[in-house]
Amino acid sequence: MLYYLIPKDEENDDSDYHNTIIAQRERPIHTADHRKYSPEEIRTAIEAINSKKVPRGDGITNEILQRAYGQLPNFFHTLYHQCLRQGGFPKIWKRVKVIPIMKPGKEDTKDPSKYRTISLINVGGTVFEKLLINRIMHYVYTNDLLNHNQF
Numbered sequence: 810m811l812y813y814l815i816p817k818d819e820e821n822d823d824s825d826y827h828n829t830i831i832a833q834r835e836r837p838i839h840t841a842d843h844r845k846y847s848p849e850e851i852r853t854a855i856e857a858i859n860s861k862k863v864p865r866g867d868g869i870t871n872e873i874l875q876r877a878y879g880q881l882p883n884f885f886h887t888l889y890h891q892c893l894r895q896g897g898f899p900k901i902w903k904r905v906k907v908i909p910i911m912k913p914g915k916e917d918t919k920d921p922s923k924y925r926t927i928s929l930i931n932v933g934g935t936v937f938e939k940l941l942i943n944r945i946m947h948y949v950y951t952n953d954l955l956n957h958n959q960f
Contacts, residue, residue: 854939866906867931902934
């Protein structure tokens with residue numbers, strides 16, 4: 810069934826534009842705004858995840874990550890800072906658990922438009938996304954870059 814819902818991602822299908830973006834991604838970014846995540850930023854992001862949600866593809870629950878952070882905060886500070894510094898998102902965090910959900914009243918299971926999908930990334934990636942979103946939103950708001958009509 811996933812064959813119908815998720816297209817293959819083959820390197821030889823990448824356009825010149827995609828290859829340019831990939832090359833840019835692999836160069837570390839160093840800007841005036843580039844600074845380590847503070848312990849408070851990481852703690853807040855980890856505490857913000859719902860500890861009652863089901864495990865993702867790697868089997869690690871939010872509660873396990875929160876408890877591990879309580880025991881090894883320096884490990885998590887180093888981990889997330891290195892992700893930021895290197896401009897990378899670990900491959901293991903890119904593996905998702907895809908859950909297809911049939912839209913109400915749709916019976917043809919081979920037509921992808923009959924489904925909506927939920928993609929659950931690993932909890933480590935969820936925290937990193939939250940850290941990135943918080944930084945981006947801070948930048949957008951402090952530099953008044955969001956249109957006042959945008960919600």
